[in-house]
Amino acid sequence: MLFDLPILSTLILLPILGGVLVLFAGEKLCRPLSLGVAILTFILSIPLYTQFDVTTAAMQFGELYEWIPSFNIFYQLGVDGISMPLIILTTFTTVLVILSAWEVIKKKPQQYMAAFLIMEGIMVGVFCALDAILFYLFWEAMLIPMFLIIGIWGGPRRVYATIKFFLYTFLGSVLMLVALIYMSIQAEGSFSLLGFHTLPLSLNEQIFIFLAFLLAFAVKVPMWPVHTWLPDAHVEAPTGGSVILAAIMLKIGGYGFLRFSLPITPDASNELDWLIILMSLVAIVYIGFVALVQNDMKKLIAYSSIAHMGFATLGFFLVFRIIDNTGSWQEAALGMEGGMVQMISHGFISAAMFLCVGVIYDRMHTRNISDYGGVANTMPIFAAFMVFFSMANAGLPGTSGFVGEFMVILNSFKANFWIAFLAATTLILGAAYTLWMVKRVLFGAVANDQVSQLMDLNAREFVILGILAIAVLFFGLYPAPLTEVMHASVEHLLQHVSLQKY
Amino acid sequence: MINEPLIIETPDLALIMPELFLLAMTCLVLIVDLFTTEKSRVVTYLLAQVSLLGAAVITYQQLGPDTLYGFTDSFVRDTMADVLKMFIYVVTAIVFMYSRPYLIARQSFKGEYYTLGLFGVLGMMIMVSANSFLMVYLGLELLSLSLYSMIALNRDSAISTEVAMKYFVLGAIASGMLLYGMSMIYGITGSLNLTEIGAYLAANGVDNVILSFGLVFVVVGLAFKFGAVPFHMWVPDIYEGAQTPVALYIGAAPKIAAFAMTLRLLSEAMQPLQIDWQQMLIMLSVLSLAVGNIIAIAQANIKRMLAYSTISHVGFLLLGFIAAGPDGYSASMFYVIVYALMSTGAFGMIILLSRAGFEADTLEDFKGLNERSKWFAFMMLLIMFSMAGVPPTVGFFAKLWVLEAVVNVELTWLAIVAVIFSVIGAFYYIRIVKLMYFDKPVDETAIQADFDVRVVVSINGLMMLLMGLFPGALMSLCASLIN
Numbered sequence: 001m002l003f004d005l006p007i008l009s010t011l012i013l014l015p016i017l018g019g020v021l022v023l024f025a026g027e028k029l030c031r032p033l034s035l036g037v038a039i040l041t042f043i044l045s046i047p048l049y050t051q052f053d054v055t056t057a058a059m060q061f062g063e064l065y066e067w068i069p070s071f072n073i074f075y076q077l078g079v080d081g082i083s084m085p086l087i088i089l090t091t092f093t094t095v096l097v098i099l100s101a102w103e104v105i106k107k108k109p110q111q112y113m114a115a116f117l118i119m120e121g122i123m124v125g126v127f128c129a130l131d132a133i134l135f136y137l138f139w140e141a142m143l144i145p146m147f148l149i150i151g152i153w154g155g156p157r158r159v160y161a162t163i164k165f166f167l168y169t170f171l172g173s174v175l176m177l178v179a180l181i182y183m184s185i186q187a188e189g190s191f192s193l194l195g196f197h198t199l200p201l202s203l204n205e206q207i208f209i210f211l212a213f214l215l216a217f218a219v220k221v222p223m224w225p226v227h228t229w230l231p232d233a234h235v236e237a238p239t240g241g242s243v244i245l246a247a248i249m250l251k252i253g254g255y256g257f258l259r260f261s262l263p264i265t266p267d268a269s270n271e272l273d274w275l276i277i278l279m280s281l282v283a284i285v286y287i288g289f290v291a292l293v294q295n296d297m298k299k300l301i302a303y304s305s306i307a308h309m310g311f312a313t314l315g316f317f318l319v320f321r322i323i324d325n326t327g328s329w330q331e332a333a334l335g336m337e338g339g340m341v342q343m344i345s346h347g348f349i350s351a352a353m354f355l356c357v358g359v360i361y362d363r364m365h366t367r368n369i370s371d372y373g374g375v376a377n378t379m380p381i382f383a384a385f386m387v388f389f390s391m392a393n394a395g396l397p398g399t400s401g402f403v404g405e406f407m408v409i410l411n412s413f414k415a416n417f418w419i420a421f422l423a424a425t426t427l428i429l430g431a432a433y434t435l436w437m438v439k440r441v442l443f444g445a446v447a448n449d450q451v452s453q454l455m456d457l458n459a460r461e462f463v464i465l466g467i468l469a470i471a472v473l474f475f476g477l478y479p480a481p482l483t484e485v486m487h488a489s490v491e492h493l494l495q496h497v498s499l500q501k502y
Numbered sequence: 503m504i505n506e507p508l509i510i511e512t513p514d515l516a517l518i519m520p521e522l523f524l525l526a527m528t529c530l531v532l533i534v535d536l537f538t539t540e541k542s543r544v545v546t547y548l549l550a551q552v553s554l555l556g557a558a559v560i561t562y563q564q565l566g567p568d569t570l571y572g573f574t575d576s577f578v579r580d581t582m583a584d585v586l587k588m589f590i591y592v593v594t595a596i597v598f599m600y601s602r603p604y605l606i607a608r609q610s611f612k613g614e615y616y617t618l619g620l621f622g623v624l625g626m627m628i629m630v631s632a633n634s635f636l637m638v639y640l641g642l643e644l645l646s647l648s649l650y651s652m653i654a655l656n657r658d659s660a661i662s663t664e665v666a667m668k669y670f671v672l673g674a675i676a677s678g679m680l681l682y683g684m685s686m687i688y689g690i691t692g693s694l695n696l697t698e699i700g701a702y703l704a705a706n707g708v709d710n711v712i713l714s715f716g717l718v719f720v721v722v723g724l725a726f727k728f729g730a731v732p733f734h735m736w737v738p739d740i741y742e743g744a745q746t747p748v749a750l751y752i753g754a755a756p757k758i759a760a761f762a763m764t765l766r767l768l769s770e771a772m773q774p775l776q777i778d779w780q781q782m783l784i785m786l787s788v789l790s791l792a793v794g795n796i797i798a799i800a801q802a803n804i805k806r807m808l809a810y811s812t813i814s815h816v817g818f819l820l821l822g823f824i825a826a827g828p829d830g831y832s833a834s835m836f837y838v839i840v841y842a843l844m845s846t847g848a849f850g851m852i853i854l855l856s857r858a859g860f861e862a863d864t865l866e867d868f869k870g871l872n873e874r875s876k877w878f879a880f881m882m883l884l885i886m887f888s889m890a891g892v893p894p895t896v897g898f899f900a901k902l903w904v905l906e907a908v909v910n911v912e913l914t915w916l917a918i919v920a921v922i923f924s925v926i927g928a929f930y931y932i933r934i935v936k937l938m939y940f941d942k943p944v945d946e947t948a949i950q951a952d953f954d955v956r957v958v959v960s961i962n963g964l965m966m967l968l969m970g971l972f973p974g975a976l977m978s979l980c981a982s983l984i985n
Contacts, residue, residue: 144892151939178921181917
């Protein structure tokens, strides 16, 4: 009975309606209610995995209704191996975010919880929309709750950060809208994404469309040089906001490259892949150095996110060089899957890192590394978790952080030695900035009185970090469940991009 | 010829039943108002609403697919006219509803506001149904004269009087321009009838200097009435100087009438001159988008800000005309209807927050609204995001359609210019959201608005969201009206 539900619509509507309900719930009731909604959504999203057919690249769990007939816009949903893991990541992370806010958020908890639940529904919508306008609707609607989350519950410079965040992403996406409209006219009024994939476009058209997409997705990922909103937004956002930003919203940019840029404009991607590779390498190397000198922990993790996402985009756009060098698209699958794994794994690790910072921020109300020192003496359990997640962030084998990076680096040797070389510097830089932070925050003598009075993790925090630690370890040791669901879709995509479109 | 019997055609009065009814009712309201006192003036208000309702019922009854002409073809009744009239009634009824408590609180609850308002509606109806230059002009003047006096109603306020004077002088110049242009075109074509002019131009070519001059003057007149840059100077002053209900009245329904007038003049009569007016409208549109959006950022008075926002919306609206085809006109129509609803909503919020002796017309007054009333802060949020064109509000679909229309005629660059300015525009809309949600309230008083205003503002705000989720019906309606 339960599984007769249109599962994707349920995953979109349940959290949104639950969020509206939470708005009207009392201060006491809002926490358990929103946790209930989030857990229910997560449970309902599990069949997406268990009933997923790994042998096909076609869209599954499809839904199609007429929405705006005069404009040929349909309410069309569906998932494949690329979007399905991201949806489960979303429903999973939201549960943790709701939990993490339990006692911490005292100001208007209903609105806070509601904002995250509504956000969840919208993000699921982004990942499964198969109509360009529906996608755009979700994509833009995402800005509204995030704008409020950062602005209401954020730090001292929250207003600056949130307006910067909003305008940056809005600017990025409006040009994409024009590109979508342009393509729908070429496609005789259809806004179907799958239709766009097979739409023949001349190289010139493709290049303009590619650039419009690039702006939208590069801002979201974010890629150097349009990354500057991210550190501000992360620093000012409340912990939950940072987690959602890092774990999911950034992935939406990467997802955009896979769903839009590569399949719709393969020839332009081929033509301009040097640009993305260059931007990714700058993100990996330069941003890695920038992360090294940060004194604010959240800023440091924000920069490390940019560097890690550089890996994902690098993995996606190495394809063309590898096809040129080896003559076979099968060879490129490793890099693209590596990028995907990197996105999922970064979702866990960055969420965990931000939650760790949240834990000590709630106690000390400072994020400056220099205000800490010797935290391991007073919070040993916390220190164990933080060291573990930092190792994962640095790409320690056995954690999920290693898998994606390794796959991308390995594959990039097939493209070009120097690309691989530069990408591999992250193994050093990543270790440098994360471990140095760990050293300064956790180890050494107790720095001041405040640190000496710190209380270790409570049960709630332990559960949150414990779940994430299990996930990081599991996918580090056994990534097959992840790679096997995406395999068919990735191969299909590679085969598609290896063909000329005009 | 001389011996031919003189035939006096009896005009088909059935054709103008809604107009006749409204005229009669307005006169009735005028007389009834004489016998009301300050306390019983609510009768005038109710009677005005009944007039609108009655006109709506009559219009609804005669709704039909066929196009009928009357009064020697200078009056036309088609589905588009009827539907636009319906929207004019609805928007005006909302405006009347918002204005009642505001006017009562300021001891300016006079019957004239409503009678002049109804005369204005009559003018708009004539504009919507006009099929000759003369009729266009009559409707326009009836509307404009009502507006001038509505502004001047607040006669003890120096600023209102000044603004009324300003509007009158500038409006008269614009009307003069329009009339001058019309006379030139009449000189060339020998007809005042829009259909005949279109036919004449199509048959005889458009290579004529005087014709071009005539077109320029007509477009200038239209641009002035819309408030398109560079003929926008009056808009911010009027919005700021007029009492809020009057500004609300000016900002909403007359735009729908101006749309219909422009549609009939440009797409029917001047269709053969399309290439020429397209160029002019492109300039007007780009300038309006730029000036409206950029200058709005600098405004501290929300009414002035909304004035500049109107200018930028006019820029978007004109995009549909630039596309010059059924698709574009439908897009413009959708835009103007959505705009009218957004604008009433925004002004409704100002009225909602105002009370006796206090005008909530600066941005400061919106500070911390979320602390004072979560619900109305959310309504304003929806209206602001709708104006900024952020989905899932209806403002997004309005923008989407006009953009689609211009991209469709291969003016993609224009769409890019428009979206970039809309990003600039987004700043001042989200600034209001910022004030409401992120700042501490300056003024802690509870909201004192009447029950009906609360309900209507809530419906108005929720409509932004509901129409955004289900825009299909209105979009199909607009598309079907322009066949």
